[in-house]
Amino acid sequence: MKSTFLLFVIIGSFISLQLHAQTKPAQQKKIAVKKVVIRVVEEKKVSTTAPEVTKSAFDKFYERLSIGQFSVLSSPNLEDWDSRYAALSPEFSGGTNRDSYPLNLWNQTNFAYNFGAKMKFNFIPRYTIFLAESPDQPAKERGMIQIEDFLIGFSGGLYSSPDKKFNFWTRPALRLPTSHASRTSYNATFGNLTYQPEWLMTFTYDLTTNLQISLWHIHRFWIYEDRFNNSRHRILTIPGFTYKLSDKTNVQTYFEHFLENNKNFKSINGKDPHYVDMWQNLMVGVGHDVTPKLNVMPFISTYINDVPYSTQSLWLGAWISYQIK
Numbered sequence: 001m002k003s004t005f006l007l008f009v010i011i012g013s014f015i016s017l018q019l020h021a022q023t024k025p026a027q028q029k030k031i032a033v034k035k036v037v038i039r040v041v042e043e044k045k046v047s048t049t050a051p052e053v054t055k056s057a058f059d060k061f062y063e064r065l066s067i068g069q070f071s072v073l074s075s076p077n078l079e080d081w082d083s084r085y086a087a088l089s090p091e092f093s094g095g096t097n098r099d100s101y102p103l104n105l106w107n108q109t110n111f112a113y114n115f116g117a118k119m120k121f122n123f124i125p126r127y128t129i130f131l132a133e134s135p136d137q138p139a140k141e142r143g144m145i146q147i148e149d150f151l152i153g154f155s156g157g158l159y160s161s162p163d164k165k166f167n168f169w170t171r172p173a174l175r176l177p178t179s180h181a182s183r184t185s186y187n188a189t190f191g192n193l194t195y196q197p198e199w200l201m202t203f204t205y206d207l208t209t210n211l212q213i214s215l216w217h218i219h220r221f222w223i224y225e226d227r228f229n230n231s232r233h234r235i236l237t238i239p240g241f242t243y244k245l246s247d248k249t250n251v252q253t254y255f256e257h258f259l260e261n262n263k264n265f266k267s268i269n270g271k272d273p274h275y276v277d278m279w280q281n282l283m284v285g286v287g288h289d290v291t292p293k294l295n296v297m298p299f300i301s302t303y304i305n306d307v308p309y310s311t312q313s314l315w316l317g318a319w320i321s322y323q324i325k
Contacts, residue, residue, distance in 0.1 A: 061113070064113055064114045064115070065111065065112070065113050065114075065325065066110075066111075066112045066114070066120075066323075066325055067109070067110070067111055067112075067323075067324040067325040068109070068110045068112070068321065068322065068323050068324060069107070069108075069109050069110075069320075069321070069322045069323075069324055070107070070108050070110065070319070070320070070321050070322075071105050071106065071107045071108075071319070071320040071321075072105070072106045072107075072317060072318070072319055072320075073104075073105050073317050073318040073320070074086045074087065074099075074101075074103070074104055074105075074106065074315070074317050075087060075103060075315050075316040075317060076098075076103060076315065077097045077098070077311070077312045077313065077314060077315050078311045078312075078314040078315060078316070079097075079310060079311040079312035079314075080097075080098070080312065082098075083102055083103040083131065083132040084102050084103075084132055084133065084134045084135065084136075085098035085099055085100075085101075085102060085134060085136070086098075086099040086101050086102060086103055086104055086315075087099065087301075087303075087314075087315030089258070089278060089279040089280070089281065089303050089305065090303060090305060090306045090307075090313075091276060091277065091278045091279065091305065092278055092279065097303065097306065097312045097313065098136070099134075100134060100136040100137045100138070101128070101130065101134060101137060102130055102131065102132035102133060102134040102137070103130075103131045103132045104128050104129060104130050104131055105128070105129040105131065106126070106128050106148075107126065107127050107128065107129065108124050108125070108126040108127075108151075109124065109125055110122060110123075110124045111123045111124070112155070117156075118156045118157055118158070119154050119155065119156035120154065120155050120156055121152075121153075121154055122151065122152065122153050122154065122155050122171065122173065123150070123151075123152055124150065124151040124152075125147070125150050125151075125178075126147075126148040126149055126150070126151065127145055127146060127147050127148055128145070128146045128148060129144065129145055130142075130143070130144055130145075130146070146179060147178055147179045147182075148178075148179060148182055149175045149176055149177050149178050149179070149182045149196075150175070150176045150178050151173050151174070151175050151176070151198075152173060152174055152176065153171055153172055153173020153174060153198075154171065154172060154173070155169070155170065155171035155173075156169065156170070157169045158170055164206075165205055165206040166203075166204070166205045166206075167203070167204045167205075168201070168202070168203055169201075169202040169204075170199070170200065170201050170202070171198075171199075171200040172198075172199050172200075173197075173198050173199075173200070174195050174196065174197055174198070175195060175196035175198055175220075176195055177192075177193045177194075177195065177196075190222075190224040190225070190231060190232075191224045191225040192224065192225060193222055193223070193224055194223045194224065194225060194226050195223055196220055196221060196222055196223065197220070197221050197223070198218065198219065198220045198221075199218070199219045200216070200217075200218050201216070201217045201218075202214065202215070202216050202217075203215045203217075209244075210243060210244040211241065211242070211243050211244070212241060212242045212244075213239075213240070213241045214238075214239070214240050214241065214242065215237070215238070215239050215240075216236070216237070216238035216239075216240075217235075217236070217237055217238075218234070218235070218236040218237075218238075219233075219234075219235055220233070220234045220236070221233050230261055231261075231262075232260070232261065232262045233260065233261045233275075234258060234259070234260045234278075235258075235259040235260070235275075236256065236257070236258055236259075237257045237259075238254050238255065238256050238257070239254070239255055240252065240253055240254035240255065241253055247289075248288055248289040249286065249287065249288045249289075250286075250287050251284070251285070251286055251287075252284070252285050252286075252287055252297065252299075253282075253283070253284050253285075254282075254283050255280075255281070255282050256279060256280070256281040256282075256283070257277070257279070257280055258277065258278040258279030258280070259275045259276070259277060259278070260275065260276060260278045261274055261275045261276075277305055279303070279305070280303060280304050280305035281301055281302070281303055281304070282301065282302055282304050283299045283300065283301035283302075283317075284299060284300055284301075285297040285298060285299025285300075285318075285319065286298065286299075287319070293322055293323040293324075294320075294321070294322050294323075295319075295320075295321045295322075296318060296319070296320050296321075297318060297319040297320075297321075298316070298317075298318045299316070299317055299318065299319070300314065300315075300316055301314070301315055301316070301317060302314045302315075
């Protein structure tokens with residue numbers, strides 16, 4: 001019995017050694033194959049990694065550049081509705097509520113370069129597209145398109161409260177006269193207009209998630225023949241509020257108040273003006289994001305400084321904003 005058991009142990013050990021000898025190369029082959037596969041996969045990962053692209057100076061500049069288009073459509077007053085005369089404040093028009101410009105679309109294209117420090121450099125050409133002809137418009141200004149002026153300056157948000165409810169944004173700039181009309185600007189006795197310093201300030205505060213109040217304040221000086229004085233000085237104050245109806249639609253209301261000193265203008269009563277209320281305009285509009293880049297806000301507006309008040313004081317318009325880039 002002992003010899004038989006010993007024989008089985010010897011035979012089993014021999015068979016085990018043979019099986020181990022046969023399976024070990026197979027295991028080694030599997031390990032080798034696995035290593036090859038891993039190496040190939042790693043090589044593929046390395047080979048598919050995109051090489052680092054060096055950006056050109058123009059690409060870096062273009063990344064920081066934004067381009068926006070803003071247009072304002074101005075209609076005639078609702079009483080006359082004569083497309084030859086866009087609506088205008090009674091003080092500016094001598095009580096007729098008729099502008100020397102016809103129905104028109106005023107435009108500005110804003111090229112803004114973000115150079116850091118929360119500020120942008122702005123270059124803004126402004127021009128008007130006339131949609132009719134006006135007999136009161138000087139012949140030198142007639143045509144389908146009139147270049148108004150260029151604006152160069154800086155803009156940016158200077159302060160935001162910790163909760164982001166209060167914000168202060170500003171734009172100091174110069175308006176460069178680039179057309180005959182903008183250079184003389186009906187002030188021939190003053191000489192040609194050299195340029196216009198302008199300082200725009202905007203304050204906003206979010207009362208709720210849907211309601212925001214705002215205040216716009218603008219100072220603009222007309223500098224004639226490099227004479228720095230207040231021969232013509234405009235102060236524009238615009239309080240308003242915006243109520244959000246949905247993610248795409250809001251209601252906006254603004255009251256525009258012009259104070260202006262201009263030695264060449266006369267008030268309606270014929271007296272020499274000194275910081276006269278040249279414009280008191282109340283407007284209500286509904287803004288809607290037609291696309292993520294396009295916003296249109298039709299509005300109805302009225303000159304509340306019109307006496308007597310009538311439908312001649314009412315007019316229609318629209319703000320059209322498009323973010324090109």
